[in-house]
Amino acid sequence: MDKLSPQQRHANMAAIRGKNTKPELIVRKGLWKRGFRYRLNHKRLPGHPDLVLRKYRTCIFVNGCFWHGHHTQCTIHNSQCIIESSECCKIPKTNREFWVAKIRRNKERDKEEQRRLAEMGWHCITVWECELKPSKREETLDSIAFTLNHIWLQNHTRCLMADGRGKMDSGIPYPQLDEEDMQMPMAAEDECL
Template sequence: MCADTVTPEQRSKIMALVKSKNTKPEMVVRSLCHAMGLRFRLHRRDLPGTPDLVFPKHRLCLFVHGCFWHRHGCKYSSMPKSRADYWATKFDTNASRDERCINRLKLMDWRVDVIWECELKDLDRVKERVQTLTTLLD
């Protein structure tokens, strides 16, 4: 096992800076949707999982997930070498919560999609997907 290169206090400060709202990937998706003329609500706390973008007119919830935190499985979802047991539990909990919230939203007749951070490397593809999702009910 590899030792952490910073003290526990420093690591705690670093982790406290990790944002859950208004992240760079989320801001990219918001900007893209706004430029497409779509209107949405942000972080609706009355919905399970507090979706990042909610399109009430289309009954659509979008989550913008970081590959590392939500375990996408791509090259960006690596496992930390130190405290592997802690991280495995943390990631399993995140994934279970994500699945539970998505299922609850679907039971409430919302359509749900996840845009992964790594997918933002091809904005045209993301734009096409959002366009398809928002025109399904029109």
């Protein structure tokens, strides 16, 4: 049963969608405490990642389980993808078709944005709201920190094997930096030496 009126649900959803949401703040505080520094909501990157760690060439998205359809599967009915509810994402019974279409679009957009970021040489980490529940929070933050350090090492090993023309051995170019980034002072350890 959908107990909220359409207006209430709309207000509720608008609140969930906003920036500076609680899950996002948890990730920001947790990573800051672990010594990571970042920029927020980078407007010029696809999907406006919630956190951008240039030194790690990594974008972090903090996703609400409902909006981004966490754990949902797509079943095909009459050659259409129908999103089924999951433990994380309960699709409202009222206006079901609307929500299915909306969440499906969100999922497709997430995938496309991450594909574009990968093409530009960025790593992407998705953190789900349900992974930030008090019981799981520290473990999740530790695992993000572990992944970031792993990425840093990987990038720097590639640097050592670079062919001298500024290309990494994998052929993946460095992330494209916009003008604003170029003007930012660079940390020495951010570069291949």
